Amino acid sequence: MxxxxxxxxxxxxxxxxxxxxxxxxxxxxxxxxxxxxxxxxxxxxxxxxxxxxxxxxxxxxxxxxxxxxxxxxxxxxxxxxxxxxxxxxxxxxxxxxxxxxxxxxxxxxxxxxxxxxxxxxxxxxxxxxxxxxxxxxxxxxxAAEAPLTQRERELAEIKQAEAKAVSDYQGTTTRKSYAPGVAFPVTEKAQEALRVLNQSKEAREHNFVSLVFDKETIDLDTASHVPRSEIKNAIPAHAPRFTFYVCEHESDGNTQESIVFVYTCPPSSKIREKMLYSASRANIIKAAESMADLKVVKKLETSDPTDITEEYLLEELAPPVSTRPSSSSSVDSRGSGSSVVSDRIQMLGGTRAGGFKRPVPPGRRRPTGNQS
The missing domain is CATH 3.40.20.10 (Severin)
Structure with a gap:
């Protein structure tokens, strides 16, 4: 605590x-x-x-x-x-x-x-x-709306295209569930810590917030300032945690800050813990977005916090130019709209259902797209 x-x-x-x-x-x-x-x-x-x-x-x-x-x-x-x-x-x-x-x-x-x-x-x-x-x-x-990078704008376009495609296919009477799982109340202390992440760099007291289950609520575990190189050591390795982190990085030659969500669940965790955290991860992001007005740019999950290295974070937030989609990839007259959307999602490192990206151990080839 x-x-x-x-x-x-x-x-x-x-x-x-x-x-x-x-x-x-x-x-x-x-x-x-x-x-x-x-x-x-x-x-x-x-x-x-x-x-x-x-x-x-x-x-x-x-x-x-x-x-x-x-x-x-x-x-x-x-x-x-x-x-x-x-x-x-x-x-x-x-x-x-x-x-x-x-x-x-x-x-x-x-x-x-x-x-x-x-x-x-x-x-x-x-x-x-x-x-x-x-x-x-x-x-x-x-009051200012956070500026979007070219990559973020393309992701937003993809989400809009997907939403329209689903609506056209299913019809307007279909009931949709946006955050399946279990929603536990978030304590005021945890909400306050999350709100700080929205402040400017100069005013912000911390850039790292770890949340934990405590008596059927989601409470604040720790709030501190953590350099990128130390985040893998700041996340507890002995029990599950929800972590929100403001990561500073370069994008298209400009320095910007992005909020990353990391869900960690070690193999040694109790079965009840695994079930609670897994069932709540989507809702805790939704709660952070609504209660603290946070914009989560990247969602990651791993069983070993040491996977969350500085290099991995930077790769996820600002992939090498060679892995980015060209402007011509937005139009493909040879395939269906759904195929284009899928291809672009994989190239941009997103998921069709807003899922979580799992880091790959060093030495192994990373998948081209996210895995839910």
Whole structure:
């Protein structure tokens, strides 16, 4: 399970925040870890609108001291309460122990004050990153649609062509199942960790999220920053896991980031574990896409995490030019539409049913297409 600091919300903070939620007159509330407890440490009232009051945050930022800043938004939830923004400020010059404490205590803070009240989070190590301009860039990044590479656009076209072909063949009255299997609830802690993967590289606290079954729920196992060369060692080899990883790679001469999903299930796993993880893998991807707005570019599975090497990831995300389809491959007057789609899927490394790619042990020839 992920490590927690053991620091709890003080009675004073619980009371202060409850009053701020009830009367709606507090704009900013700073929270600090004082005497091993989360304690209120300054506040400002609502004076204008959110952006007009935002600059007051600078009075709470110090060069060497981390802080949580709770900011009341001007929008309201369906319950009638104002929504809140959580700003986690951990300066580079802070002590290492303080950095670790604030990083491992944030989930406790939001959980005890009410996860549902915080509709957005902002993280920064510089005052400029949590300034009003930094917040606007954060909002713009969230709203922006991720650019597609030529390969991604072709995959999207293939999916559309397949969907149309299936619809034309089966008719509109056919019932379709998009995510067969078992859907277990995903904890808020796990959802929050997944949402971080959507943040910009500069703001992102981690690029690796491992999920685990725990008491009939899917919970957070670990969330950390893992270099590409170390991912094979970061995935547990003793038990099944669902892993989401932001992989930086080159594509058509440009540096970009893609989210990779890895399902691992060692042969030594218990039968019940194998059944639960196998039956849930499609639904956990669907949950990540809907709850955390993630776009999973590549889905992999293996019984041995050491298969997931840096070289293999880069090969999957940016195959050599010689293995890519030429533009002329999109049209083939000699074969049926279904044959063309199948050929293009194999050349692009996809699957007809959104299946998983299994790595091949070193020294063996890789298949030309995915295997479900």
């Amino acid at each position: 992920s490590h927690q600091s053991g620091i709890q919300v003080s009675e004073e903070l619980a009371k202060t925040f409850a009053e701020a939620v009830a009367d709606g007159n507090t704009r900013i509330l700073r929270v600090s870890i004082i005497n091993e407890s989360l304690t209120p440490n300054g506040s400002t009232p609502v004076k204008g609108n959110f952006e007009q009051d935002y600059d007051d945050i600078t009075s709470f930022l110090e060069d060497t001291t981390p802080a949580y800043i709770l900011m009341r938004l001007d929008t309201k939830a369906s319950s009638g309460e104002y929504e809140w923004l959580l700003v986690t400020y951990v300066p580079d010059h802070a002590k290492v122990r303080d950095k670790m404490l604030y990083a491992s205590t944030r989930n406790t803070l939001t959980k005890e004050l009410g996860d549902y009240r915080f509709t957005d989070t902002l993280y920064g190590t510089l005052s400029s990153e949590v300034s009003l301009d930094g917040y606007r860039k954060h909002q713009k990044h969230k």
